[in-house]
Amino acid sequence: MSLVTVNDLSFSYTGKPLIRNINLRLSAGEAVGILGINGAGKTTLFDLICQLRHPCGGEIINRSKHPTYLTQILTPPPQLKMCEVFELIMHLNAPAPMTLCTAQARLYTWSSALSNRYRAIAHKKAATCSYGEIRSFFTLTLLLIGSDLIMLDEPTAGVDPGFRHFIWLGIKKACAEGACVLVSSHYTEEIAANCNRFYMLAHQHLEAFTSGDQFLARYGANSLTDAFLNASLT
Secondary structure, three states: OOOOOEEEEEEEEEEEEEEEEEEEEEOOOEEEEEOOOOOOOHHHHHHHHOOOOOOOOEEEEOOOOOEEEEEOOOOOOOEEEEHHHHHHHHHHOOOOOOHHHHHHHHHHHHHHHHHHHHHHHOOOEEHHHOOOHHHHHHHHHHHHOOOOOOEEEOOOOOOOHHHHHHHHHHHHHHHOOOHHHEEOOOOOOHHHHHHHHEEEOOOOOEEEOOHHHHHHHHOOOOOOOHHHHHHOOO
């Protein structure tokens, strides 16, 4: 049984269609990517699955018990330390309590360097953190807390290569523990390399792909970037 089922979903802004008759299935233990240019409707699709918006047509069946959603806009109170932000995330999202020490210990099993970077950010005030540090801290925290559906809207945007590597490592770890991770991105290469399958959202429709080679063949391209451009602009 699918964790999330989307049937013939449509959505419009003031009468202007954004997505039309799209279908999507999400299952436990898989990472699924969503590609698309700015304004294609990726964030709107995530909002619809989380019931932050209501569709104009079709249906969404969401069977997840503990969903979490990383949005594009993250504005923690500037005077809070990130360890206090961690406690707030735990209070609002975690299906079971987790301490910062436990989170750091789990990260240490992935990488001692990652655990050290995460700990250093935890003791900084949000006002002194870079955008990439805040985004990485939020993303890794959500991947640790045991949610069954984790929705990440462009988690690696503005993130340095080291944290980008660790975010994808965390996504794979969460999937191995049974979570479904739905992740959007503009980085075609990382989606094709790390997701079990992915979709291209363009011209109001969602098209499925099982590999980068299939994506290249579909759009007659020699590179994933060219395939992305061909899908988006033609």
